[in-house]
Amino acid sequence: MLKINRKRIVLIIITLAFFGFGTSTYANNMKETVEKHEQLPTEIGISVLKEMLDQQKEGFKSGNPLLNSQISKLTETDEAVLLYYAMVDVDKLPLTDFTYSIDHVDVYLDDKDQMIVEGYIIRNFIFGKGNDQFETSLGDNIAVRIDGEKDKFLQNGIINEMSKVSLTQNTAENKQLISKDEFLKRYQEEVDNDNQQGEDTDFESEIENEEHAQLAYTYKGSVAAYYALKYALNPNKKYKLYRADCTNFVSQALHYGGIPHFTKWKPYTNAWINAGSFRNYIRESGGLKMKTVKDTYANVKLGDVYHYDTRNSIFLPIPDGWMEHTAIVTSLQNKKILVSYHSNNRKNVPREYYTSVEGGKRYLSSIR
Template identity: 25%
Template sequence: MKKIISVFLITFLLLASTSGSLYGSTYDYKDEETLKIMDAVTKYLSIPLEEQKNLQVIDNIYIANSDLKKYKELQSKLLVEWYSGIGVKIEYYDLKVNINSIQNVDDLIKVDLNNIVTFKYMNADFLSGYTDNYILYLNKELLVEKEIYEMDSKAYLLESEINKKVGYNEYISDKIKTLKEKEIRLNNDIADFKNTFAKSKDSNKDSIELFGVIYNAQAAASWALANVYAPEEYDADCTNFVSKAIHAGGIPTDGTWYQGSNAWIRVIELRNWLLNKGYANEYSSYSFAQLGDVIQFKLRSNGLYTHSVIVTGKDNWSEYPYVSAHTSPRYNVLASIYYPDNDIKWSGYRVLDVHGN
């Protein structure tokens, strides 16, 4: 077992003038103060990983006494119960924080950062990872007062939306309310998820011919894993990423599906094209998800499918699918982190089995 926390400082942060401003800030950030901020946010972000590693709720002492504290306490409780319920835990992890900007906003310190995590699930024989963008507001004691974060969202865009629509206080109150609703159905979610894999589809996924097309699922998955951390071409790059992967696996382009086309970069259009061409069958259970398959998730707020991922791994003890994705980079993570684990944002999913029956 091991835990590694690596803190990366952006060089020009350390070279910033001790008497000047940083990113338009009027706050005087000396090297020592910047290091303290880095230490505070790193410890704050490490708590959920420690909880997934030990399957125990940990008091996050790096949060100020606020509604955020209430939210994170409930979130921790549900996280531990979820992972304990489905029998999954983290063996070890490596956390790296890259700071994008630091600003003084009123009486708070605003930190825009990327949280870069590599980890290993217990019993998996491969590594997993992700990168998330956060905006954190710290008080003078360097305790976190506000957190701006949603999975697969750019924090600055999310903050702009929050400020236009509801304001932060209502935003965090709504998140607490949604978690309380999730708490009520958690046991059922755990049971449903486990029952999904009571009977799994058994088939060879390495290379299979369907409708005259040779699809190499391993090649598609390998391409995705090799390119998870490559630069994104679109603000919403998920389906573009998946299209490139299945094309690398042998799915041929045509006059409708080609790089940059709607069918290539849009969630619903890709699904329709795959089904219309006979390259995929659609299922509503993770048990059908095998290497090289596509999974799409339905957004709770509007009922539309808005996110695509590709299956890139299966562990050696269960039938759980592990997926990789763009928009926010995801590398061999459990598909359940989208749904049902994050059913605050997502309300369902569908599996596009590009291997046929």
């Protein structure tokens, strides 16, 4: 009998109600409207975030991500921590470098005269050895509150006052209440069962469609992957940006790779922006020359697409055939299939990573 964690379900439903249904939420659309009583110099915020991220760097490179967590503000449910342990403990790939960048910093006093720092941070990991090294990155919105008097905080020095800095928002915190141990158990199972994922279907039946029957095109997966890597962490401003942006992002990459627009698949039709509609369009109308294949390393090429089915129509964690998330293959390294996606912004993460956090099933579409 399936055990249902009611607290988790309630949180999922509340999260979906706030962030929008269907896919995950894009990091840069997360800021709430806050009344700002006094704008402060951004240098203050940059210094606070830099202190925090420098400590994260020290922790990751020492092999203990939670080292001095009162400064780094890391928890074991931060996706960066989960990703680190997945790659190092399960995939046995050493961390060779960690870097970060800070952008869109805003510092102000709120209506309670508390100092708030908001920013967009990108954390880059390099895993592997020699020529097999690869970079994987996470882009997230973050906000911290600084308790106490502003002048005293600045006077005493940031390093001495980090205990007064509280993390109030971090889109890297996984919303499924999954512990590190549970995540690693799932991830290990995903890795062990990789050759059994996916399903076989008839390619011809999936591409049979009058709309493109006489339309020839050449898809270059490496070109689509290039686009995805370029805009995974910083979206292309030529396109609309959705709160749930994963399928919109993947559609952009596919089009850049050479797939023309169709009546039902173009900006911003349901099939272009919605994970479930996109998957159904491929399978039913076949406007795109795609085939569902077994999810194995041998079947994957750059620019192929992953579909993730994580919950049912009433938001229980039970796959029902309707997709909630879409990602695109952007790298093949160390026998690992790496994907990139929006909502939240991730570049070159293992394709097992999303289902290890969210649960559910994934399907691989090969593009011809």
